[in-house]
Amino acid sequence: SAVISQKPSRDICQRGTSLTIQCQVDSQVTMMFWYRQQPGQSLTLIATANQGSEATYESGFVIDKFPISRPNLTFSTLTVSNMSPEDSSIYLCSVEQSRGTEAFFGQGTRLTVV
């Protein structure tokens, strides 16, 4: 199994500012992903965090708005830039230790933009 520490667990931010969310895993993992979950809704994939290279973004998500870093096999960050109230959501980090294994999720970061 993999234990994921996601920080912060929640934050209230002013519009126009940026927030960086950290995801730390207790073991090296092959795959790391970032999801967004609106209240009462399902999860939507934002991007795949690639080690040592640019993240792969899903349709509707761009690097300028959600820059992602992954400097090694245990750590990644997601930044929500120039925030607006529409960015209020839960952001989740997910990892898979290798292809074909189960995915593990962090507890999520509950972001409120005012």
Add this chain to the structure above:
Amino acid sequence: LAKTTQPISMDSYEGQEVNITCSHNNIATNDYITWYQQFPSQGPRFIIQGYKTKVTNEVASLFIPADRKSSTLSLPRVSLSDTAVYYCLVGDWMDTGRRALTFGSGTRLQVQP
């Protein structure tokens, strides 16, 4: 990834068996069926995965008919703590070119005392 359809919500009482069915008519030969559970304010958690027939673990059973176009997650004797959203996912987890998990709308299970 194959599209999945499952009921939006279900209600049950403590001690009852709950069966949640997921439809996946376009499942591919290499696809596996996986179920995740999500409690409020937590990330999803893996429950069970199967390819065909029946799979059972300490938490649930997964029934998959021969044509694999549907699957049923069975939770024996549910308790209040089983109140959660249950997601059915279908995909080829070993495919090196695949993207991450794609979540459908899930089934919100409410267990009453």
